[in-house]
Amino acid sequence: xxxxxxxxxxxxxxxxxxxxxxxxxxxxxxxxxxxxxxxxxxxxxxxxxxxxxxxxxxxxxxxxxxxxxxxxxxxxxxxxxxxxxxxxxxxxxxxxxxxxxxxxxxxxxxxxxxxxxxxxxxxxxxxxxxxxxxxxxxxxxxxxxxxxxxxxxxxxxxxxxxxxxxxxxxxxxxxxxxxxxxxxxxxxxxxxxxxxxxxxxxxxxxxxxxxxxxxxxxxxxxxxxxxxxxx
Amino acid sequence: xxxxxxxxxxxxxxxxxxxxxxxxxxxxxxxxxxxxxxxxxxxxxxxxxxxxxxxxxxxxxxxxxxxxxxxxxxxxxxxxxxxxxxxxxxxxxxxxxxxxxxxxxxxxxxxxxxxxxxxxxxxxxxxxxxxxxxxxxxxxxxxxxxxxxxxxxxxxxxxxxxxxxxxxxxxxxxxxxxxxxxxxxxxxxxxxxxxxxxxxxxxxxxxxxxx
Numbered sequence: 001x002x003x004x005x006x007x008x009x010x011x012x013x014x015x016x017x018x019x020x021x022x023x024x025x026x027x028x029x030x031x032x033x034x035x036x037x038x039x040x041x042x043x044x045x046x047x048x049x050x051x052x053x054x055x056x057x058x059x060x061x062x063x064x065x066x067x068x069x070x071x072x073x074x075x076x077x078x079x080x081x082x083x084x085x086x087x088x089x090x091x092x093x094x095x096x097x098x099x100x101x102x103x104x105x106x107x108x109x110x111x112x113x114x115x116x117x118x119x120x121x122x123x124x125x126x127x128x129x130x131x132x133x134x135x136x137x138x139x140x141x142x143x144x145x146x147x148x149x150x151x152x153x154x155x156x157x158x159x160x161x162x163x164x165x166x167x168x169x170x171x172x173x174x175x176x177x178x179x180x181x182x183x184x185x186x187x188x189x190x191x192x193x194x195x196x197x198x199x200x201x202x203x204x205x206x207x208x209x210x211x212x213x214x215x216x217x218x219x220x221x222x223x224x225x226x227x228x229x230x231x
Numbered sequence: 232x233x234x235x236x237x238x239x240x241x242x243x244x245x246x247x248x249x250x251x252x253x254x255x256x257x258x259x260x261x262x263x264x265x266x267x268x269x270x271x272x273x274x275x276x277x278x279x280x281x282x283x284x285x286x287x288x289x290x291x292x293x294x295x296x297x298x299x300x301x302x303x304x305x306x307x308x309x310x311x312x313x314x315x316x317x318x319x320x321x322x323x324x325x326x327x328x329x330x331x332x333x334x335x336x337x338x339x340x341x342x343x344x345x346x347x348x349x350x351x352x353x354x355x356x357x358x359x360x361x362x363x364x365x366x367x368x369x370x371x372x373x374x375x376x377x378x379x380x381x382x383x384x385x386x387x388x389x390x391x392x393x394x395x396x397x398x399x400x401x402x403x404x405x406x407x408x409x410x411x412x413x414x415x416x417x418x419x420x421x422x423x424x425x426x427x428x429x430x431x432x433x434x435x436x437x438x439x440x441x442x
């Protein structure tokens with residue numbers, strides 16, 4: 001094995017270990033999972049009661065789905081870094097691994113969390129909200145997957161930034177909103193197209209924006225993370 | 232190790248909110264030597280320790296480490312082990328799980344025999360599977376020693392090494408320090424000189440504060 005292969009293997013092992021640590025910690029404390037589920041169930045119930053039997057246009061329902069996902073994600077995704085700061089284990093991680101390994105391990109954890117959150121949200125939302133139907137399932141699946149990755153990537157780097165702040169609770173959604181705005185507008189539009197039964201080709205433009213957004217956020221996060229993490 | 236390890240600090244300074252904590256700190260130590268850092272409360276001992284550990288960036292100056300003349304860059308986690316009051320282990324996991332996590336996050340293969348031997352060394356073997364949150368502060372300090380030594384670091388950095396330890400724990404740490412002194416490089420930050428048998432280089436931060 002060449003030194004480069006050996007380093008890559010160690011890096012991947014390190015990333016996996018950070019993810020597994022957070023995952024096992026989450027299974028024991030259930031902090032993020034409980035917060036996310038409670039939020040999603042409560043919000044969907046409120047939407048359900050508000051709409052009653054009235055229903056709403058497809059673009060409004062698509063927007064409301066992503067509102068639920070946005071605030072649900074905000075209630076749990078910052079935990080990955082805030083938890084380390086509160087427990088005083090940030091320094092421990094700094095001494096154990098390179099910033100890149102920590103970042104990608106945390107990103108992986110948030111990805112899994114967002115995918116789980118979105119799966120539950122979409123199932124509950126589609127099952128309970130009358131009038132929300134998906135006529136183009138493949139386009140909706142691509143939108144949800146890309147949207148989830150974008151959410152997790154942006155949420156991870158912002159969580160790393162706000163973990164050091166005193167007002168982290170309120171700062172997180174405030175700081176995240178402008179950064180997630182391009183993503184939110186795109187996924188809402190793509191969801192509307194999928195809901196209306198548009199051909200998948202019509203959503204290609206949205207998919208390109210989502211992929212570009214993910215690439216930009218991940219690359220910038222990778223470049224900035226060492227400065228955020230160290231000082 | 233590919234050769235004797237050497238650490239050098241040149242012109243180190245740290246400024247927080249326009250307040251100079253210390254400045255003009257330089258040192259050079261090689262394997263087998265002990266660096267002692269002293270200074271009154273607030274003089275920046277822990278700050279200097281963090282800079283030496285490469286987890287905090289100095290406002291000025293550099294810290295370099297070489298092994299047999301080969302400059303080590305970007306691989307510091309492999310070479311440094313640290314114990315300090317502000318360094319915490321993962322309390323929801325057991326002592327043994329903590330060592331498993333430490334090996335994994337370092338990207339190393341976990342060696343259960345070594346982990347158990349280290350926990351036995353710090354007299355925690357019977358409690359190795361209990362969550363760390365159920366431990367006393369002295370026991371947590373012992374876990375930190377096992378955590379810091381797991382990867383056989385050539386540089387061991389101890390900030391207030393005897394903090395929370397009883398007589399038995401103090402004896403164990405003295406032995407660890409002696410061994411580290413034979414095989415690698417030891418850096419100790421304390422004001423209690425009885426904590427440390429001897430030292431080769433001393434940085435007194437009371438003299439290093441900018442006027």
